Amino acid sequence: MFAGLNVEHILSAFIILFAVIDIIGAIPIIINLKEKGKNVNATKATLISLALLVAFFYGGEMILKNIFHIDIESFAIAGALILFLMALEMILDIEIFKNQGPIKEATLVPLVFPLIAGAASFTTLLSLRAQYESINILIALLLNMAWVFVVVKMTGRVERILGKSGIYITRKFFGIILLAVSVKMFTVNLTRLIEINS
DSSP: OOTTOOHHHHHHHHHHHHHHHOTTTTHHHHHHHHHTTOOOOHHHHHHHHHHHHHHHHHHHHHHHHHTSOOOHHHHHHHHHHHHHHHHHHHHHTOOOSOOOSOOSSTIIIIIIIIIISSHHHHHHHHHHHTTSOHHHHHHHHHHHHHHHHHHHHTHHHHHHHHHHHHHHHHHHHHHHHHHHHHHHHHHHHHHHHHHHHO
């Protein structure tokens, strides 16, 4: 199980997931929900998100291949394009993905879905499978979920420590990281797909 363990790959996967989940960038949203009297349960949000992400991590590829007949490389390329657009959102302060779903229970919607365990996180997990061993991705995911729990639990304190400008700068920095990651993911998987089909 631990044969493919690689600290460098864990760190890379952690940074990618950190940028995609962007729980720091979600702090103003969480504070706004709390101010509106919405209940936000950090433990529940973390556990449900983790369960959804792990389930998709193990079952997503099977669903893609058996039902939609899509290979992991093609899905990774699509994921790279989504990450590219997300990075543009973070860097340019524009809204490309509009969340128009109803907000009823703040822990589940919008915190668990789509903020933590959304389409981008699902896509990223499967895209990472095309690059790294499963054990490295799962450890990176667990570390991210631990970080999500801490941030959601201590939202007010984190905002006070970083300040609005700190949150803004963090978001921009990881937007640039995400942009670079999306380009690399696109080129690596496109090359792999060409090799498979040639």
